[in-house]
Amino acid sequence: MIELEHPTAHGRSRASSALPREIVVVGSVALDNVETPFGRVENALGGSATYFATAASFYAPVKLVGVVGDDFPPEHVDFLRQRRVDLAGLEVIQGGRTFRWSGRYEYDLNTAHTLDTQLNVFAEFSPKLPATYRQPGLLFLANIAPELQRAVLEQIERPELVALDTMNFWISSRRDALAEVMRCVDVVLINEAEARQFADTYSLLGAARTILELGPKAVIIKKGEYGASMFTDGEHPGETYFFAPAYPLETVKDPTGAGDTFAGGFLGALAREPVLDTAAFRRAIVHGSVMASFTVEDFSVNRLRALTPDEIGRRFAEFQAFTQF
Numbered sequence: 408m409i410e411l412e413h414p415t416a417h418g419r420s421r422a423s424s425a426l427p428r429e430i431v432v433v434g435s436v437a438l439d440n441v442e443t444p445f446g447r448v449e450n451a452l453g454g455s456a457t458y459f460a461t462a463a464s465f466y467a468p469v470k471l472v473g474v475v476g477d478d479f480p481p482e483h484v485d486f487l488r489q490r491r492v493d494l495a496g497l498e499v500i501q502g503g504r505t506f507r508w509s510g511r512y513e514y515d516l517n518t519a520h521t522l523d524t525q526l527n528v529f530a531e532f533s534p535k536l537p538a539t540y541r542q543p544g545l546l547f548l549a550n551i552a553p554e555l556q557r558a559v560l561e562q563i564e565r566p567e568l569v570a571l572d573t574m575n576f577w578i579s580s581r582r583d584a585l586a587e588v589m590r591c592v593d594v595v596l597i598n599e600a601e602a603r604q605f606a607d608t609y610s611l612l613g614a615a616r617t618i619l620e621l622g623p624k625a626v627i628i629k630k631g632e633y634g635a636s637m638f639t640d641g642e643h644p645g646e647t648y649f650f651a652p653a654y655p656l657e658t659v660k661d662p663t664g665a666g667d668t669f670a671g672g673f674l675g676a677l678a679r680e681p682v683l684d685t686a687a688f689r690r691a692i693v694h695g696s697v698m699a700s701f702t703v704e705d706f707s708v709n710r711l712r713a714l715t716p717d718e719i720g721r722r723f724a725e726f727q728a729f730t731q732f
């Protein structure tokens with residue numbers, strides 16, 4: 408876990424010994440085949456929960472809920488263990504096959520084209536959370552079937568904050584179930600094409616409003632290399648919108664996992680904040696952007712394997728410098 412350079416930089420002390428808060432995440436743990444203009448990987452470690460947990464583990468203790476088959480390579484389990492991710496909630500199904508996703512990106516790298524999704528062990532998964540998972544500070548319902556997101560939410564004492572992510576696959580096939588879970592969460596993270604698809608409108612502002620009307624306090628719309636926007640209910644633009652650019656990179660190899668590691672940096676940073684107010688959300692969005700920027704520099708979680716707390720701190724400081732005016 409890192410000692411970030413800024414936790415007390417805003418005049419507040421980290422008085423509470425409850426910090427950082429524990430984070431529980433449910434989502435996919437996957438083997439991915441990915442092709443970009445800059446290379447390809449097969450059976451690479453992927454999945455929304457994997458990317459999220461890896462990124463968030465730089466900030467806070469993370470407990471993962473998910474399922475894999477007995478084809479899941481032990482070195483991937485070892486990697487997550489090395490990142491100190493609690494895997495008591497990761498079920499291994501003997502004779503089962505791990506979730507698999509195949510995707511391809513065009514030259515601009517902004518849109519993932521799904522070639523194949525095999526739910527495999529996730530099709531029948533019914534999570535039973537270990538007792539040690541039931542009182543987290545924060546809960547992340549990463550991209551997975553909305554029914555599974557709900558099943559986890561229902562087994563947990565109401566945390567301080569619940570956030571949810573999703574994707575076109577679930578919006579097309581399970582829109583009503585997804586809207587039901589959105590009603591129960593505080594923050595929805597979604598990418599721009601999916602926001603438009605969910606709300607059936609071109610306008611991102613309109614899409615954000617549609618989601619806010621379901622009940623969440625904030626909607627964060629991710630726009631790939633163009634950054635992320637947060638929309639909240641409020642009277643003044645200063646309260647209602649926040650826009651963060653993406654970190655300018657000359658080399659991007661594979662955008663897979665950018666959204667999930669954005670969420671990992673975002674919730675990870677919130678886990679360390681004494682008060683979850685607007686200013687904390689803004690700092691957390693920049694941490695999300697920092698973590699996503701590292702992820703896309705290499706395939707799978709490879710860039711995160713060697714990442715150091717110092718690099719995270721330096722990139723955060725650069726963000727502060729280049730967004731100041």
Ligand code: AMP
Nearest residue numbers: 435437453454508576663664665666667
């Ligand atoms: P992203 O951050 O959106 O790029 O997430 C990429 C990860 O999502 C990949 O590692 C995939 O294994 C995973 N994924 C793709 N499709 C699905 C799906 N329908 N449900 C859950 N996870 C998925």
